Amino acid sequence: xxxxxxxxxxxxxxxxxxxxxxxQAVKEVLExxxxxIDAHDDYEKNAxxxxxxxxxxxxxxxVPWMDDNGQVHVNRGYRVxxxxxxxxxxxxxxxxPSVNQSIMKFLGFEQIFKNALTGLPIGGGKGGSDxxxxxxxxxxxxxxxxxxxxxxxxxxxxDVDVPAGDIGVGAREIGYLFGQYKxxxxxxxGGVLTGKEIVYGGSLARKEATGYGLIFFxxxxxxAHQNSLQGKTVxxxxxxxxxxxxxxxxxxxxxxxxxxxxxxGCIYDKNGIDLDLIKQIKEVxxxxxxxxxxxHKDAQYIETTNEDFPVWTIKADIxxxxxxxxxxxxxxxKKLVENGVIAIGEGANMPCTAEATEYFLKHNVxxxxxxxxxxxxxxxxxxxxxxxxxxxSYTFEEVESKLNQIMINIFESCKNASDKYGCSGNYVAGANxxxxxxxxKAMRAQGIV
Numbered sequence: 001x002x003x004x005x006x007x008x009x010x011x012x013x014x015x016x017x018x019x020x021x022x023x024q025a026v027k028e029v030l031e032x033x034x035x036x037i038d039a040h041d042d043y044e045k046n047a048x049x050x051x052x053x054x055x056x057x058x059x060x061x062x063v064p065w066m067d068d069n070g071q072v073h074v075n076r077g078y079r080v081x082x083x084x085x086x087x088x089x090x091x092x093x094x095x096x097p098s099v100n101q102s103i104m105k106f107l108g109f110e111q112i113f114k115n116a117l118t119g120l121p122i123g124g125g126k127g128g129s130d131x132x133x134x135x136x137x138x139x140x141x142x143x144x145x146x147x148x149x150x151x152x153x154x155x156x157x158x159d160v161d162v163p164a165g166d167i168g169v170g171a172r173e174i175g176y177l178f179g180q181y182k183x184x185x186x187x188x189x190g191g192v193l194t195g196k197e198i199v200y201g202g203s204l205a206r207k208e209a210t211g212y213g214l215i216f217f218x219x220x221x222x223x224a225h226q227n228s229l230q231g232k233t234v235x236x237x238x239x240x241x242x243x244x245x246x247x248x249x250x251x252x253x254x255x256x257x258x259x260x261x262x263x264x265g266c267i268y269d270k271n272g273i274d275l276d277l278i279k280q281i282k283e284v285x286x287x288x289x290x291x292x293x294x295x296h297k298d299a300q301y302i303e304t305t306n307e308d309f310p311v312w313t314i315k316a317d318i319x320x321x322x323x324x325x326x327x328x329x330x331x332x333x334k335k336l337v338e339n340g341v342i343a344i345g346e347g348a349n350m351p352c353t354a355e356a357t358e359y360f361l362k363h364n365v366x367x368x369x370x371x372x373x374x375x376x377x378x379x380x381x382x383x384x385x386x387x388x389x390x391x392x393s394y395t396f397e398e399v400e401s402k403l404n405q406i407m408i409n410i411f412e413s414c415k416n417a418s419d420k421y422g423c424s425g426n427y428v429a430g431a432n433x434x435x436x437x438x439x440x441k442a443m444r445a446q447g448i449v
Contacts, residue, residue, distance in 0.1 A: 002034050004044040012053050019102035021325060024354055025109050026053050032429035033436055035421040040440075046448070048440055055108060057081040058101070061151040063129055065144040068137055077148050079127035079155055079163075082108035085442040088159055089125030090115055090378060092166030092195075095144075095173065099130045103325070107166075110349055111378070113435035114371040117410045120382040125161055127152070133168045145176035152177075153184050158191035158388070164381050165195040167324065170241070171207075175200075190388035194381035203384035205399035206377075210347065211245025212400065213376015214320065216407035217368050218345045219253060221427065224415060225366060227342070230254035235316040237261045237309055238323035239282050239289050242347040242374065246320050247275055259314045261323065262289040265303040266311035269296055308332050315339040322347030330355040337363045346370035361426060372410050372431040379406045 001009075009030050016022055030049065037043055059079040066072050078101065081089045091111040094103075104126050112124030129148060133141050156163060165174055174195045182188055196202035205212070215229070222228050234250050234257045236243045247257045257273045259266055262282075267273075267289055277295055281287045290301045302310040312319065312332035319341050321328050325348065328336075333356035336344075343366040346352065350370055352360070360367050380403055387393055394402070411427075417437070418430030 001031065002037050004049070005030050005034060005037055008049040008053065011050070016102075016105075019105060021102045021106040021350070022109065025106040025350060028354060028357075028428070029109075029113065029432045029436070032432040036433055036436060043440070046444070048443055051443065052083075052112075052436075052439065053109070055080050055082045055105065056084060058105075059155050060101070063131065063144065063148050063151070065140070065147045067140050075129050075131040075144070077127070077129045077151060078104045079152060079161070080104045080108035080125055081155070081161055082124045082126070083112045083439070084123040085112075085439055085446065086116060087121035087123045088157075089161035090122035090164070090381065091124055091126040092128075092164045093169045093173075093177075094126070094128035094166040095131045095133050095168030096128070097130055097132045099128045104128060106325070107349055110371050112439065113432060114375045115378055116435040116438045117372055117413060117431060118375050118379040118382065118406055119409060120379060120406075122162075122378065122382050125163075126166075127163055128166065128169070131168075133173070138172070141173060142176045145173055146180040149177045149180040150184065153181050156181075156192060158189050158385070162191060162381070162385060163193055164378070167240070171195065171197050171202075191385045194384045196384070201384075201388050203380060203387055203399055204394065204396040205403065206380050206384055207241055208245040208248070209380035209399075209403055210242045210374050210377030211247070211322070212249045213379065213403055213407045214242065214246045214322070214345050214347045214368070214373050215249035215253065216376065216404050217373040217411055218318070218343065220408055220411040221366055221368050222343060224411075225425075228253070229318070232256070232317040233258055233315070234318045234320060235259040235311055235314050236320045236322055236347075237266070237311050237327055237351075238321075238348065239278055240322070242377075243320070243322040244275070244279060244282065246322055246345075246347055247273060247278070250320075251275065255318070258316065259311050260289065261304075261309065261311045263304070263323075264288055265290060265301055266309070266314075267292045267299050267301050268314055269299040271298075312336055316341060318343050318345065320345045320347050321351035323351065324348055325350045326353050328352040328356045330359060332356065333359040337365060341365060344368065345373050347374050349374070357428060361428070366425070367428055369414075369428040369431045371435065372414050372427065375410055376403050376407055379403060
């Protein structure tokens with residue numbers, strides 16, 4: 001490895017010794033940047049990488065709230081404002097028991113590059129809490145969101161930092177957060193949060209955007225290798241927004257989706273997933289995916305018993321990990337390759353371990369990296385921000401058309417960068433290089449700040 005890259009990586013490891021997820025994200029990016037760093041002597045002198053890996057600001061705060069029985073609980077809240085090089089900090093809020101500073105920093109770091117790839121004027125950030133919304137009443141979630149925003153409001157704004165949803169934060173939570181922000185600020189600042197309901201400033205196609213964008217990117221990647229989604233068998237992890245709408249769009253392109261999952265296990269339906277039933281179970285009933293069997297008794301339910309998700313044991317041409325980070329282990333990668341998978345589309349953030357990604361690339365499996373392939377959600381959030389600023393709304397078709405073109409542009413950026421720097425077909429490296437070059441140009445222009 002280039003000596004400058006090696007030094008930055010060692011220093012980052014020393015400063016953040018307990019932050020495994022963050023270090024994994026940094027290492028993956030730095031290792032792919034070697035040809036770019038070798039070509040620019042001034043990057044080291046001006047500490048480009050040191051500034052890139054250090055967040056501009058980390059905010060941590062307590063979130064006290066009362067449950068329906070009058071018991072008070074205290075959770076921890078985070079907002080990592082990582083980079084404002086290209087625009088206001090932009091990135092989701094995650095409410096999940098696994099949330100800690102390492103995960104917030106890894107997500108914020110990924111967000112910088114993802115947002116840069118969209119070509120839109122947005123910086124990178126991330127936030128959330130170790131609060132678990134599962135099993136909580138609407139009133140409990142409302143009280144938590146109001147307490148969370150009572151601290152967060154002083155750190156955000158439509159020209160400063162614009163949060164959105166992520167795992168555990170959907171339209172319901174965004175609504176409660178926005179209501180409390182509006183109450184405290186005594187002003188309707190529509191662009192301060194994205195992922196809002198349509199009735200008070202949200203964008204059509206936002207719910208579908210990440211999943212649709214993933215398939216648009218996959219379509220372009222397969223096309224570049226003289227292939228397509230038509231007739232392919234697809235397996236998807238997760239059953240939230242990303243998974244559901246990736247499934248929907250994949251089916252539109254002629255693919256057959258045979259498996260989906262949640263944190264308890266996966267369903268396998270050899271006849272093809274009944275997406276309307278999945279939507280009913282997950283979006284309306286907020287139930288568990290095994291309830292799929294109540295109407296499709298010939299389908300199979302496989303329970304998750306260890307870190308190797310059972311969905312990855314099902315034979316398929318294309319795998320779309322859309323659940324959470326590091327869900328595809330090396331063991332799962334080996335099983336997928338053994339079963340003949342030709343492409344991986346990362347719908348979740350960093351869903352493949354470093355070893356799994358390396359194994360896929362070594363065995364000529366196409367990998368659509370998360371920071372490129374799942375950028376459709378944040379791209380549509382930026383379109384939502386534009387609509388809020390204009391006091392104007394696009395139609396669903398207009399938003400989808402803009403999203404489609406953005407994903408085409410992102411793929412072309414990744415492909416061109418990988419071709420230029422001698423790693424053709426490696427879109428993981430291509431995404432990192434294309435995003436970094438844009439960020440480095442802005443960093444040079446803005447001086448030492």
